[in-house]
Amino acid sequence: MAHSADKAAEINIAATTALLKVKNIPFEDIERLRDVLRYNEYRYYILNDPLIADAEYDGLYKQLQHLEAENPGSITPDSPTQRVGQGLSKDFPTVQHLVPMLSLENSYNADDLVDWDRKARELTGLEIMTYCIEPKFDGASISLIYENDLLVRGVTRGDGVEGEDITTNIRQVRSIPLRAPFSQYGIQQIEIRGEIIMSKAAFQKYNDQQAEQGLAALANPRNAASGSLRMKDPREVAKRNLEAFLYHVSFYTMTDGRQFAVDGQPGEEPVHNKQHLLDTHSGTLQLLWNCGFRSPQKERQVVKGIDEVIKHVHDFEELRDTLPYEIDGMVIKVNDLALQDDMGMTTHHPRWAMAFKFKARQATTVLRSVEFQVGRTGAVTPVAKLDPVFIGGVTVSSISIHNEEYIKEKDLHLGDTVLIERAGDVIPQIVKSFPELRPAHAHNIHFPKNCPVCNSELFKEAEEAVWRCINLECPAQVVERMIHFVSKDAMDIKSFGEANVRKFYELGLLKDIPGIYTLDFDAISKLEGFGKKSIDNLRSAIEASKQQPLHRLIYALGIRFVGETTAKTVANAVHELFELENKTEEDLQQLEDIGVKVAQSIYKFFHNEQNIHLLKQLEALGLQLKNQKSTAQTGKDTLHGQTFLFTGTLAQLKRSDAEAMVEANGGKLVSGVSSKLNFLVVGEDAGSKLEKAKKINTIKIITEQQFIDILAQQ
C-alpha cells in the first residue's frame, strides 16, 4: 500500500515539476494540469506540507483559468476553478455550512481592479461604487456559530459546502469570545466568519521549537495556523497562541424568528436586505467589534471609486512589514449589503469582493553550488549560489547559509530545490529544502577543512558554530579588515571604499592598515579612473581621518565583539589608547555593558604583540590616540556614573549630538534597556524601549527638554 502511494506521489511530483517549466501549457495537457493542481491542493490543505510556493501554484491556476476561458466547453464541475480548493481530512467530523463558504477572486495589479470595478458598475447600474477595504489576513478561514450568545460551533472552510468541526480547538483561541452579547441586537443565532492567524512572533517561536526537535520548518504562518487548528490535542492548540480576525456575517436569526441570509445560495434569486439589522459591510464589522470580536477596525477603510481603492492598497502595502501578523494582500468589498446580494456569487467566489494580492515573497529555485567566503575575523561563511529568481521586487541569486549546523538543519544538498523568502528589506533566507525533489545523486555540501583563500587549517571553538581561519596574515582577512577600517561607521575615509581597497591590494599598492596612510599616490595616479581631483579627495579624506575620535579608531580595529557602543565605552574609560594595555579583564568588566566575553576579547587584543606593533605604527603615522572628550580634559564630569539611552525621534537635537553631549559630560551610553540604565530620553514615536523601561522602576524616563535642562543646570 505504502509503496503504491509513494509511487503516486512520485508521479505527481514529477508532473508538477514538469508543468512548472512550461510557459504556455497546451490545451491537450489540461487534465494533467487539473490533476497537478488537485495534488498540490491536497498537499497544501490536507497534509499542510506544500511542495511549491504559493506564487507558483497561482501561476498554474491562472494557466488553467486561461485555458478554460478559451475553451468554455471543456469546464468540468470538478475543475479546481469551479470549487473551493480545500478538501476534508478524516480527523474531524464533517458538518454542512449554513451558507456556502467560498474563496475570493484574485487580482495582481491596478488594471485587474479597474476591470472588476467596471463589471461591478455594469451589474449594479451605479456610476460610482463605495468599497470597504481591509487586509487579507494570511491564515485559515473559519466559520463560527453563536446561539443565545454562546459559541456552539467552529468549522473549517473545507470544500466550501462542508467543513471540519473543530469546535474544541477553536475554543482555545483566546481572541474568540465563548460568549458574545448578540442578544442585545435581538440576534438569537448567527454564523460569522473570519481568519485564524498566527502572529509573526508566534510563528518564529513555533519554527524555533520545530528546529530544536529536529523537525522541519513550516513554510509560513498560514501553514502553521491551519496545521495548529487541526491538531488532535486541544491543549497543544492552546500553546500555539493562535489569534482570530472576524470579518463577515453570513446568516442570522432574530429572536422574533426572522431569518436573514446575508449571502444567498449561488444562483438563487437575491433576497433584499432592506429591513435587515445590517445594511453595510463596515457596519457589520462594527457590530462584530461591539460584540467583543477582533474585526478590522483601524485596518479598514471605506472609499468611493476604484482610484481611491488603488491608492489605498498601494499605501497599505508599504505598512506590510510593520504589522505583527502576515497579510498577503487586501480585500475590497462592495460596502452596501443589498448590492452584494444583487451581484451574487459563482461557485468559487462572491462577485462583490476582490482580493488584491501583494508582491509574492516566496519562490522556489535550485541551489547550484556553494562558495566559502572568509570574513575579517576569519569566519568562513558558506554562500549558496542559486538559479536567479525574482521575489519581493528583486532578483536573488545568492544567499548566505551561515554555517555547517544550518546546512544540516535545513537539509541542504547541491542540486536541491529550495524555498526562499524575502520579506521587505530583510535579507533573503532559505525557508526549507524539498527532499522529494532531490536528484538521485545529489551531493552533500562539504565544508572545507582548510581556508579557501590561504589554505591554512580551519578551527572551530567549542560551543561555536563557525569555522575560522586563524592565520592573521590570510589575504581574505587582511582585505576585509581594511575594508572595515575605512568604512563609514569606522574611520569613515570617504571615497576609499571596498572597491579601492580590493584594487590597491591586488596591485600590491596596499598590504595592511598602516599602508592606508603611506599610499603611493604617484602610482595611483597612473591607474585608470584616478584623475587629479579624485586623488586630492582621497588624500584629504585619509589625512582628515587621522583626527577621528578615539572610539572610531577602536571600532575600526575590528576587535571581536566590540561594536560601536562598546567602542565608545572603552574609549571613554581612558585618556589615551595605550592605557588599555594595563587594564585587566576585571577592570574591563567594570565598564557599562561589558561582559566576560567582550572583556576577554579586548584583553587579548591589547596583549598581542602584533596588535601593539600596529598601534605604534599608527601613532607614528600621526593618528590621534588620545581621548579628546575625556572627562579629565574637559573638566566636565557632571553626569559621571549616569547612563543614558535615547529612543524615538528627537525634535531639537540630532541623536548623535545628544549622545556626544552625554559623553562630553562624563555620562555613559548603553545600548539596551536594563537595570543598568539610569535615564531613558524619549523622543517622538518611541516604541518598545519605552514600554520595557516603564517596567523597571529605577529608570528615569525623561523628555528631550528635560535632558537639555539637566545639561543646562551644570
Ligand SMILES: NC(=O)c1ccc[n+]([C@@H]2O[C@H](COP(=O)([O-])OP(=O)(O)OC[C@H]3O[C@@H](n4cnc5c(N)ncnc54)[C@H](O)[C@@H]3O)[C@@H](O)[C@H]2O)c1
Ligand atoms: N503552494 C501550494 O501548493 C498551494 C496549493 C493550494 C493553494 N495555495 C494558496 O492558497 C491560495 C488559495 O487559497 P484560498 O482559496 O484560500 O484563497 P485565498 O487565500 O487566496 O483567498 C481566500 C481566502 O482569503 C481569506 N481572507 C483573509 N482575509 C479576508 C478578508 N478580510 N475577507 C475575506 N476573506 C479573507 C479567507 O479565508 C478566504 O477564504 C492560493 O492563492 C495559493 O497561493 C497554495
Ligand SMILES: [Zn+2]
Ligand atoms: Zn585564510
